[in-house]
Amino acid sequence: MxxxxxxxxxxxxxxxxxxxxxxxxxxxxxxxxKDAGQSDVFARKYASFQALLNANNSILEKMADMEDKLSGEYLIDRQYIVHNAVAISENVKDVIDRLNEIAHGKYTGLYERYKHISIGLEEAYTRRKPVADGSLTVAFDGINKSMADLVGGKNANLGEMKNAVSIPIPKGFAITSTAYIRFMQHNGFLDKINSTLSSLSVDNLDELRAASKEIKDKILNAEIPPDMYSAIMDTYDGVFEGRDTTVSIRSSAIEEDDDFSFAGQYSTYLNVRKAEVTQKYKAVIASLFSDNAIFYYKTKGFKETDMAMAVGVVEMVRARAGGVMYSNDPNDPAIANITINAVWGLGSTVVDGTATPQSYLIAKEPALKIISAAIPEQQIMAVCNENSSVDEVQTPVTKRGSASISDEEIITLSKYALTLEEHFGVTQDIEWAIDQSGQLLFLQTRPLHVYAHEVTPHVPTDIKGHKRLIGKGVVTCKGIGHGKAFIIRREDDLLDFPEGGVLIARTTSPRYVTVMNKAAAIVTNIGGTTGHMASLAREYQVPTLLDTEIATDVIRHEQEITVDAVNGCVYEGYVRELIDNYENKPNPFRETLLFKILSQVLTWIVPLNLIHPEAEEFSPKNCATFHDITRFAHEKAMQHMFQITDVAAVQPEFGxxxxxxxxxxxxxxxxxxxxxxxxxxxxxxxxxxxxxxxxxxxxxxxxxxxxxxxxxxxxxxxxxxxxxxxxxxxxxxxxxxxxxxxxxxxxxxxxxxxxxxxxxxxxxxxxxxxxxxxxxxxxxxxxxxxxxxxxxxxxxxxxxxxxxxxxxxxxxxxxxxxxxxxxxxxxxxxxxxxxxxxxxxxxxxxxxxxxxxxxxxxxxxxxxxxxxxxxx
Known part of the structure; x- marks a missing residue:
């Protein structure tokens, strides 16, 4: 020995x-x-430590992915948000459990903080406000976009167009979500239907269809409450000045035409007489529970209580021509073009795909200009008849193969498209019609959902005349940053960090958050996208490039550099080509409700408040987010694992x-x-x-x-x-x-x-x-x-x-x-x-x-x- x-x-x-x-x-x-049993105790403690690390990594990976989605470069749905929020919540609970196994119950106070954060998180992703109290009906003259919870997204946008932007729309009114609740409660439907739907599985289509048929039959045969019937008829007479005007009865569900289009899921009835309005209203309400609509909202992550239907009653436009217009070409959004699809007659044949539409491409800049037109022969067209219905008829021979709208009308439509896009701040999907007298009317507008990666600004990769200092790295937060390099060797260096400096360091550290409000960019030798600092960089939107391996070796202190945290490069000097090409254009997705929900959800998950482990504030009671809990637990778990030798020191018989x-x-x-x-x-x-x-x-x-x-x-x-x-x-x-x-x-x-x-x-x-x-x-x-x-x-x-x-x-x-x-x-x-x-x-x-x-x-x-x- x-x-x-x-x-x-x-x-x-x-x-x-x-x-x-x-x-x-x-x-x-x-x-x-002598006692191998004590070794088993240590092994169990280590197993808990490994489980904690696994859960911690899962949390950080999901956090990084959700933050990345917040950039707007991916198409997501509400189910994605809910799924990840629930998964993170479960992982955090596991982290707390494992820490208390390691530390023998020392940190049970974390459970109270977990409960508080979980409640806030669930409220954020559930986002189900009670249906707004209000009138049973509201005329379009009194509607704006803030009233979506009362009148639905489609009606809210119509009112906004008319009252905020002075865009011509037909006369009409909304039957509100309050009326929907009134109708459903009057017939005792709400609890029964919600109970039926909550137990349905989308995998069992037969069961789904049977439940749908049962619900729809009940709604179609239900009674409209007397006060609600009176409100609808009185509003109809007031809006249409006592005339028996034919109308379209259109769905305007609370979630429709917002983050999810629900395109084609709900019914629309055209050319409806006054006497049929309430029956068609029930038919639209019933379409909320069609088998395809149920399948759609369940697979998109909605809950039964999310579904409420307002309805639009809109004057029928006897269209000479109609169609759909996009304020930006979804096939090539980086190029500023407007697309217009048009047909002879009602635009419904464009929407339902029964006619091949005429297609026009209009350049936005430098001035509106028609750059292409495709005019196929249109064999059939939809028209209103005198018997309160819509017929498909043969397109007159003189109109087949000819333009349904003039060049002047195309430019007028395009001007309105620009106005709507500017007002709503996102690319718009617009439905329009031109009546027999040549009057242009807009029937709806809603956000156009495209893949956001298509609108990512172009950043050149080959910059001539500039020395490339670094040509690789992991992009953690996209952007371009320019400034003088400031190399961090030790924590005290942060005290002297200058405004607009580029932080250069060997490794990542959450302590760098203290200068992120001043940093033009961050570059490190090592690090990954799921670390604490990476999350903070995304939160503060600091262009960040990690894992370059050589940053502190090839970049000099106070050297002027430009950081390309898109392609993963660092250049010497000021690179105008990069800075000028990367414009922080408004991202159309950042303004949608879905991304607002994602942002709210992340406020309960991502921000990191516990920065310094040695600080007095580093305690369970100060954990305000799941990130705080995971950082605290990770830190304390390592401390307790580090101390297992102290246990062995006083118990020498440890196997x-x-x-x-x-x-x-x-x-x-x-x-x-x-x-x-x-x-x-x-x-x-x-x-x-x-x-x-x-x-x-x-x-x-x-x-x-x-x-x-x-x-x-x-x-x-x-x-x-x-x-x-x-x-x-x-x-x-x-x-x-x-x-x-x-x-x-x-x-x-x-x-x-x-x-x-x-x-x-x-x-x-x-x-x-x-x-x-x-x-x-x-x-x-x-x-x-x-x-x-x-x-x-x-x-x-x-x-x-x-x-x-x-x-x-x-x-x-x-x-x-x-x-x-x-x-x-x-x-x-x-x-x-x-x-x-x-x-x-x-x-x-x-x-x-x-x-x-x-x-x-x-x-x-x-x-x-x-x-x-x-x-x-």
């Missing part, structure tokens, strides 16, 4: 002259490892196996699962070759690559200081020193408590292919020399740690606590190997650190031989 570490530090001959040191050896040799290392340390191994090669079973004589733990292999490689110091010059003062220090130690302190070194292992995890004489080094690491999980924690304490020499060694170790990118280093007296995180697997392994070398190198340096210059000499020696030299 190798001699105890204290024997190596002092030397055999000296040890024999110091009798009381024998106590240490006696206690050391008496430690036993450990001694390892023969060939090094002058006595090492006990606790396998948490996967740390020892499965094919080996439980070897009788455990050696490092049996270990499959990635971090241990890297760290042990460093330990064994050094010559363990035997002959460092020890001055008398330093040695006597050690003796004096030891002579005053308590029995408990002697107990602590006597224990052997030990290591907890899994395939990805290592917690190595290495005791060398009078000091303790504790190295914990987690190493996987997921850089978000990867970290190294380091703790150092103790030493046998006089205080000034111990402090010099602490300074040496701290400065070397900083040299290998440890971003959190806290020194208190002769104790060091440090952490490094979010590096790629290969980089973490390299740093662990250096940590192994550093452990051996500093083994007894406090004995020889006579003054600061000697300390600096040893520091320079290690950096040259084991960091700079090793990198070559």
């Amino acid at each position: 190798p001699q105890p570490a204290v024997n190596v530090i002092i030397g055999n001959s000296i040890l024999e002259t110091v009798g009381f040191f024998q106590k240490i050896l006696d206690k050391f040799s008496g430690a036993s490892a 450990a196996v001694k390892m023969v290392t060939g090094l002058p340390i006595d090492l006990a191994v606790i396998d948490l699962g996967g740390g020892i090669r499965a094919s080996e079973g439980r070897p009788k004589r455990l050696t490092p070759e049996h270990v499959s733990s990635t971090p241990f292999i890297a760290f042990f490689k460093g330990l064994t690559s050094m010559r363990w110091p035997q002959g460092r010059p020890v001055d008398v003062g330093g040695f006597m200081g050690m003796i004096a220090h030891s002579a005053t130690m308590s029995e408990a302190q002697l107990d602590e020193i006597a224990k052997c070194s030990f290591v907890f292992l899994s395939d990805h995890y290592m917690n190595f408590s290495i005791r060398l004489g009078y000091h303790l080094s504790l190295v914990e690491a987690y190493v996987t292919d997921n850089l978000n999980d990867n970290y190294i924690q380091f703790h150092f304490k103790g030493g046998g020399a006089q205080e000034d020499r111990r402090l010099r060694r602490v300074r040496l170790i701290s400065e070397i740690l900083r040299e290998i990118d440890f971003d959190s280093i806290v020194v208190k007296g002769d104790v060091i606590d440090a952490r490094l995180s979010k590096y790629k697997k290969q980089s973490i392994e390299q740093k662990l190997e250096i940590m192994g070398r550093l452990t051996v190198y500093t083994k007894q340096l406090d004995m020889v650190m006579y003054n600061d210059s000697v300390t600096d000499q040893y520091k320079a020696e290690f950096i040259k031989e084991h960091i700079t030299g090793a990198a070559k």
